Amino acid sequence: MFSQRIRRGRSVTALAAVAVSVALVATGCAGGNGNGDGDGDGGGDGELSITFLPKNLGNPYFDTSNAGGEEAIDEFGGTYSEVGPSEASPTSQVSFIQTAAQQGVGALVISANDPEAICDALNEARDAGVKVVTFDSDTNPECRDLFINQATAEGIAKVQVDMIAEQIGDAGQIAILSASANATNQNAWIKIMEEELAANHPNIELVETVYGDDDDQTSFDKTAALLQTYPDLKGIISPTTVGITAAARYLSTSEYKGTVALTGLGTPNQMREYVEDGTVTEFALWNPGDLGYLAAYGAKALIEGDITGEEGDTFDAGRLGEYTVEADATVLLGDPFRFNADNIGDFDF
Amino acid sequence: MSDTILRENSAVRRAPDSYRAHGRPAWQRVLFTRESAIIGLLVVVILVALATVRNFDSPLTVTYLLLDVAPILLIALPMTLIIVSEEIDLSVASTVGLSSVIVGILTQAGLPFEATALVALFVGVIAGALNGFLITVVGLPSLAVTIGTLALFRGIAVGLLGTTAITDFPEFWTDLAQSRIPGTPVPSIVIPIVVLAVAFAILLHFTSFGRGIYAIGLNKEAAAFSGVHVDRTKFLLFVSSGLVSAFAGIFFTLRFGNARGDNAIGLELSIIAAVLLGGVSIFGGRGAIHGVIAGVLLIGTLGSALRLANVTSDVINVITGVLLVLSVVSTSVLRWVRSKRLGSAGKSRKEVPASSG
Numbered sequence: 199m200f201s202q203r204i205r206r207g208r209s210v211t212a213l214a215a216v217a218v219s220v221a222l223v224a225t226g227c228a229g230g231n232g233n234g235d236g237d238g239d240g241g242g243d244g245e246l247s248i249t250f251l252p253k254n255l256g257n258p259y260f261d262t263s264n265a266g267g268e269e270a271i272d273e274f275g276g277t278y279s280e281v282g283p284s285e286a287s288p289t290s291q292v293s294f295i296q297t298a299a300q301q302g303v304g305a306l307v308i309s310a311n312d313p314e315a316i317c318d319a320l321n322e323a324r325d326a327g328v329k330v331v332t333f334d335s336d337t338n339p340e341c342r343d344l345f346i347n348q349a350t351a352e353g354i355a356k357v358q359v360d361m362i363a364e365q366i367g368d369a370g371q372i373a374i375l376s377a378s379a380n381a382t383n384q385n386a387w388i389k390i391m392e393e394e395l396a397a398n399h400p401n402i403e404l405v406e407t408v409y410g411d412d413d414d415q416t417s418f419d420k421t422a423a424l425l426q427t428y429p430d431l432k433g434i435i436s437p438t439t440v441g442i443t444a445a446a447r448y449l450s451t452s453e454y455k456g457t458v459a460l461t462g463l464g465t466p467n468q469m470r471e472y473v474e475d476g477t478v479t480e481f482a483l484w485n486p487g488d489l490g491y492l493a494a495y496g497a498k499a500l501i502e503g504d505i506t507g508e509e510g511d512t513f514d515a516g517r518l519g520e521y522t523v524e525a526d527a528t529v530l531l532g533d534p535f536r537f538n539a540d541n542i543g544d545f546d547f
Numbered sequence: 548m549s550d551t552i553l554r555e556n557s558a559v560r561r562a563p564d565s566y567r568a569h570g571r572p573a574w575q576r577v578l579f580t581r582e583s584a585i586i587g588l589l590v591v592v593i594l595v596a597l598a599t600v601r602n603f604d605s606p607l608t609v610t611y612l613l614l615d616v617a618p619i620l621l622i623a624l625p626m627t628l629i630i631v632s633e634e635i636d637l638s639v640a641s642t643v644g645l646s647s648v649i650v651g652i653l654t655q656a657g658l659p660f661e662a663t664a665l666v667a668l669f670v671g672v673i674a675g676a677l678n679g680f681l682i683t684v685v686g687l688p689s690l691a692v693t694i695g696t697l698a699l700f701r702g703i704a705v706g707l708l709g710t711t712a713i714t715d716f717p718e719f720w721t722d723l724a725q726s727r728i729p730g731t732p733v734p735s736i737v738i739p740i741v742v743l744a745v746a747f748a749i750l751l752h753f754t755s756f757g758r759g760i761y762a763i764g765l766n767k768e769a770a771a772f773s774g775v776h777v778d779r780t781k782f783l784l785f786v787s788s789g790l791v792s793a794f795a796g797i798f799f800t801l802r803f804g805n806a807r808g809d810n811a812i813g814l815e816l817s818i819i820a821a822v823l824l825g826g827v828s829i830f831g832g833r834g835a836i837h838g839v840i841a842g843v844l845l846i847g848t849l850g851s852a853l854r855l856a857n858v859t860s861d862v863i864n865v866i867t868g869v870l871l872v873l874s875v876v877s878t879s880v881l882r883w884v885r886s887k888r889l890g891s892a893g894k895s896r897k898e899v900p901a902s903s904g
Contacts, residue, residue, distance in 0.1 A: 255860070279857055284864075288712075289803050289810065296611040297854045300602045314714035315805035318725060326607070 246276030248497045249298045250490070251308040253335065254286040258467065258547040259486055260309065263334065266490030267307060273516055274498055276304070288312035292319045299323035305497035307490075308342075309334040317341040329500040333493040334486075343500050343507045345528045346493040348484040351383070354437070355390035357482045357534045358462055359399065362433045365459035365479050369401035370432030373424050375445055375462075377412040377438040387437050405431070410441045417444035425454055436462035442481060446472035466537050466545040473542050485535040486547060492518055492531055581826035581878070582838030589845045596852035603855055606732030614725065614802060616847035617736045618643065618795040618811065620840065622818050623825075624747040625788040627839045630822055631751070632781060633764040633831025634682065634689040639792040640814035641700035642674045644807075646796030648704040651713035651806025660717050668793045674700055675789020679782035689785075697815070705808030713806040724801035736798060743791070748836040756780065764831025820871050821846050829875070846870075 250267050252260035264280050271278040281297070283290035288311040296319055298306045306328050310316055313336065320330050320341045333346040362372055374391070376384045388407060395402055405428055410417025417440060425431060425448075436442035442462040446469065449455050455477050464481045472478040492515050499505045499513035507527035515521050521529050537545065596603045622639050629636050646667040653663035674696065681692040726735045751757040762770035763777050771777050800806050825842025827834030846867055853863045 281854070281857070281859070284860060287809065287812070288805060288807075289799075292803065293611070293615055293850075293854065296607070296615075297851075300605055300607050300611065300855055302602060312712055312714075312805060315712065315803045315807075318721070318804060 245304055246271070246274065246498060246501055247301075247303045248276055248278060248305045248307060248494060248501075249301075249303045250278070250280045250282075251291060251294050251298070251306060252280070252282045253291075253309045253311050255280075255282040255284055257286075259465075260334075262545070262547040263309075263486035263490035263493075266487035266492075267494040268490075269487075270491045270494035270498075270516055274495075276494075276498065278494075279303075286311050288315035291316050295319040295323055299326040299328055302326065303328055304501040305329040305331060307331045307333060307493045307497055310337045311335070313337050329497060331493050331497045331500065333489055339526045343527060344496050344505075344523070345526070346489060346496055347528050347530045348486075348489050349534050350530060351386050352390055353530075353533050354463070354482075355387045356394055357536065358387075358435050358437060359391050359394045361461040361480050361482065361536065362435050362459060363399050363402065365461060366402070366432040368399060371403050371405045371428055371430050372433040372435060373405050373428065373431060374407040375417060375420055375424070375434055375436040375438075375441045376407055376409050377441060379409045381412075381438075384437055391435070391437075410436075410438070410444060412438055412440045414440060414444045417441045418448050421445040421448040422452075425452070425458065431458055433459035433461070436460065436464075438462070439464050439468060439483075442478075443468045443472075446477050450475055450477040463534075464537075465547060466542050467547060469537065470542055473537070473539050480536050480538040482534040482536050484531055485545075487545075488518060488535070489531055491516065492521065492529065496521075496529055580838075582835050582841065585825055585838055585841040585845060589841050589848065592845060592848050592852065596848065596855075600852045600856050603852055608851060608855075609732040610727060610734055612844075612847050612851045613734050613737055615851070616843055617734070617740060617802075618799050618814065619818050619821055619847070620740050620843050621743065621795040621798070622788070622792050622814075623822050623839050623843050624743055624836065625784060625791050626818055626822050627825075627827055627834055627836060628747065628751055628757075628760055629689075629784050629788060630819075630827050630829065631764045631831060631834045632760045632784060633767070634781060634784070635693065635819070636678065636689065636785060636788045637693040637815050637819075638674065638678060638696040638700055639788060639818060640811045641697045641704065642671055642789055642792035643796035643799055643811040643814060644704040644809065645674065645700045646671055646793035647800040647806045647810040648708045648808055650716075650797055650800050652707060654716060654806075655713050660720050664797050667797055668790060671789040671791075671793020671796070672786055673789070674793070675786040676782070678789065679785035682785065683778035683782045701808070701812070704810075708806065708808045710808075714804055716801060716804055716806075721801050721804050724798055739794075744836060744840060751836055760784070761832055764828075764833070766832075817846070820867075824871055824874050828878070 248267070248271055250264045252264060254260070260282075268278045268280075281294045283294065291308070291311055292315075295306065295308070295316060299322060306320075306323060308316075308320075308330065310332055317338055317340075320337065324330055324343070329344075330342040331344045331346060332342045334348060336342070336345045336347075339345070366372065374388060376388060378384075392404060395404055406424070408420045408424060410420045417436075421434070421444065424434065434445055436445050442460065442464040445460050449458060449460055450472055460478050461481050463483050465483060469478060469481055495513065495515035495518075496505075500507070505511035505513050505523060507523060509523055509525050509527075511523040512520055513523075523529055602608070622643075626636060626639065649667045649670055650660075650663045653666060654660055658666075678689070678692055678696055681687050682689045723735065727733060728735055728737070751760060759770060759775035759780050762773060762775050763780060767777055796811070799811055803810075821843040822834075822839050823829055823842075824846065825834070825839035827839060849867060849870070850863055853866065854860075
């Protein structure tokens with residue numbers, strides 16, 4: 199009797215486990231399959247199926263850039279899809295690269311979490327016939343067909359000098375609030391800014407460069423100190439999104455609001471309230487929507503064989519016009535984009 | 548009636564409860580186990596995916612699938628033995644990260660890769676021995692100990708390398724990690740995995756050491772009284788876990804050409820999930836290597852097929868999560884139902900060997 203019951207219990211367990219799991223898998227696969235069929239029609243070799251693979255999903259910056267990609271792909275009648283890991287780690291991007299290779303998509307547009315770690319996977323995908331376009335963050339040049347560069351160091355430096363010059367009437371004392379003293383990109387920009395000031399803006403005096411270490415509180419305190427030390431200060435340039443936000447927060451509640459100009463690199467969502475309350479007139483970054491849009495057109499040109507990534511190749515990029523491939527298979531989006539009260543409402547990132 | 552009881556008793560005395568269903572025809576004994584259910588389900592998933600998912604039937608699928616699950620497969624082997632002995636090791640993924648960082652730093656310092664790999668394996672042994680020491684000698688629960696060492700090993704790994712990555716490894720080794728067995732789409736890493744799987748299967752299922760592991764999981768005191776070296780067994784299991792995790796870390800590093808402190812972060816949960824799906828009881832005393840291998844492959848195949856069908860990763864997580872919860876809950880619910888029917892006599896499966904032995 200005892201054993202009978204146990205036996206029945208065990209087989210019921212096993213059968214129930216099978217039944218439940220099969221039902222689950224069946225529904226799971228059916229759902230997935232419907233999705234696959236829908237995308238599958240436009241997919242396959244040689245067609246304009248383009249997969250966007252951001253650093254991670256649920257990131258407003260990439261939501262904006264990928265929306266730009268989708269807009270372009272809709273324009274030229276390709277198939278857009280977006281996949282990606284939930285956390286921005288290089289190893290988690292690899293399985294999505296592999297999946298794109300297995301699916302035989304036309305092109306993969308990716309922002310790399312690591313310049314090296316995904317190289318092997320990308321090259322395997324290219325061997326399988328997938329064109330690889332990097333945007334936002336590049337890999338080593340030998341791992342991809344094209345890099346869509348959002349901005350050059352020269353462009354970033356020049357736009358910031360131009361903005362501060364316009365805002366303070368091309369004369370007076372200014373200071374720079376940078377990230378950390380050993381940040382490679384920041385230091386490169388600052389060096390070019392100094393050269394640009396010396397060459398073209400003789401009446402602007404750069405009194406000091408201070409470092410907020412990309413820490414909100416430190417940047418806030420350094421801003422306060424700058425204003426105490428230099429009572430005649432006319433403007434501050436902060437080429438870091440953390441620094442410019444902290445400086446704007448200080449200025450917006452101080453007597454200097456509206457009298458000391460602040461500009462630099464920031465994101466619309468962080469800077470919106472300071473533009474709206476008059477603390478900040480104009481700041482810059484690139485337009486991620488345009489970046490994704492251009493990357494999609496670059497992918498199309500590669501798939502259709504219009505370009506191969508050779509220097510001097512040209513391709514059409516819809517509403518952005520014609521672009522030329524530069525050295526190292528790089529395409530430059532253009533000058534940084536200036537955000538001000540007129541356009542900041544159009545952006546959400 | 549008396550015959551039934553006699554047979555039941557003799558079956559019980561043979562301990563591991565997979566043997567308790569004696570008196571049934573052999574085909575039933577083989578067919579109605581959790582392991583068979585998972586293997587069956589794996590076959591069903593593969594067949595459904597082959598029939599419905601575009602591009603699933605390519606050799607690349609086999610290669611990528613096996614490369615992806617290789618670290619999980621490797622670590623799931625010692626993890627199976629640990630969970631059967633009613634313990635757990637949460638520090639495995641941190642050991643992977645630590646071994647990755649050690650390989651990276653020493654390679655960068657100019658040591659030959661073979662030597663760095665040996666050092667990493669040695670560090671894995673030390674890590675496992677530390678867990679084993681705290682659990683068996685100091686007598687702390689493995690859950691608490693390995694939560695601590697999870698943070699400790701990860702902290703050391705991230706502390707040693709910071710947020711940077713070391714990516715310069717000898718091409719011979721990175722190529723080897725991703726190479727395939729000539730003429731097949733099967734990655735070479737499968738060879739050591741098969742060797743280790745066979746070794747762990749023999750150890751668990753065909754040696755007295757393995758029977759001791761089941762006995763510990765069923766009832767530690769009873770096992771000790773029957774002459775099983777409980778502490779020694781557990782210590783060795785944690786050392787083997789550290790060693791295999793370090794090996795997986797070396798593979799992980801070479802496969803991605805990338806040594807980072809945060810490598811394989813969170814992998815311990817995927818491993819434990821796959822082990823439980825494969826039929827190992829979280830309460831110890833029950834489970835088999837072949838079921839675990841099927842469990843790992845099932846999760847891997849399901850993920851691969853769903854990704855190919857362009858299902859987003861959050862939906863894949865939900866599907867595998869529900870599958871896991873149901874597979875664990877279904878056994879518990881049915882055991883509860885059975886215990887209600889049997890009354891106190893069958894209240895706990897784990898009490899049976901103790902009370903009759």
